[in-house]
Amino acid sequence: MAKTEVILTENMVGLGAESDKVVVTAGYARNFLLPQGKAIHSSAGNERYMASLQSKRAEREAHELETMGALNESLSHLLLVIKVKTGDGGKLFGSVTSGKIADELKIQFEVEIDRRKIDLPQAIRELGDHEVHLKLHADIKGLLKVRVESENPPPEPEDEAKPKEQPAKAGA
Numbered sequence: 001m002a003k004t005e006v007i008l009t010e011n012m013v014g015l016g017a018e019s020d021k022v023v024v025t026a027g028y029a030r031n032f033l034l035p036q037g038k039a040i041h042s043s044a045g046n047e048r049y050m051a052s053l054q055s056k057r058a059e060r061e062a063h064e065l066e067t068m069g070a071l072n073e074s075l076s077h078l079l080l081v082i083k084v085k086t087g088d089g090g091k092l093f094g095s096v097t098s099g100k101i102a103d104e105l106k107i108q109f110e111v112e113i114d115r116r117k118i119d120l121p122q123a124i125r126e127l128g129d130h131e132v133h134l135k136l137h138a139d140i141k142g143l144l145k146v147r148v149e150s151e152n153p154p155p156e157p158e159d160e161a162k163p164k165e166q167p168a169k170a171g172a
Contacts (some may be wrong), residue, residue: 002026006039007050065137072142075134080104081144086150095123096148101132117133152161
């Protein structure tokens with residue numbers, strides 16, 4: 001298979017970041033990367049362009065790091081409350097997943113976080129307070145406090161729900 005060297009102009013998952021020189025098959029470069037504008041041929045003339053891409057990349061990464069640091073600081077002070085449907089004994093119908101947590105963050109606090117940045121090894125299946133780890137950036141790991149509450153009010157015990165009626169006195 002023929003290989004060729006190209007310079008990426010944008011981040012490609014599994015391949016590299018912008019301004020990286022990568023070796024790919026000639027067909028992949030010719031049929032996908034080059035026509036889509038995701039890469040340019042690696043040549044002496046494109047070296048200056050690569051240098052400008054590297055400076056743009058460094059600027060973007062510094063901005064991302066700063067933004068994620070501020071986001072981590074603000075999220076550490078929040079308590080995310082998620083209401084779920086429950087059955088008898090407070091048993092959840094379904095579970096709370098990272099997608100649900102991301103949706104609730106957007107609804108309650110207008111904070112958009114990709115669900116893949118929420119590190120939830122297993123879905124939450126119990127009511128109560130939980131700590132969820134966040135992977136906001138390669139260098140920044142955060143913690144979010146999540147409270148899972150029942151959407152249904154807990155059933156009242158039969159004894160306390162109705163006041164006891166006094167028997168009517170005969171002849172009164």
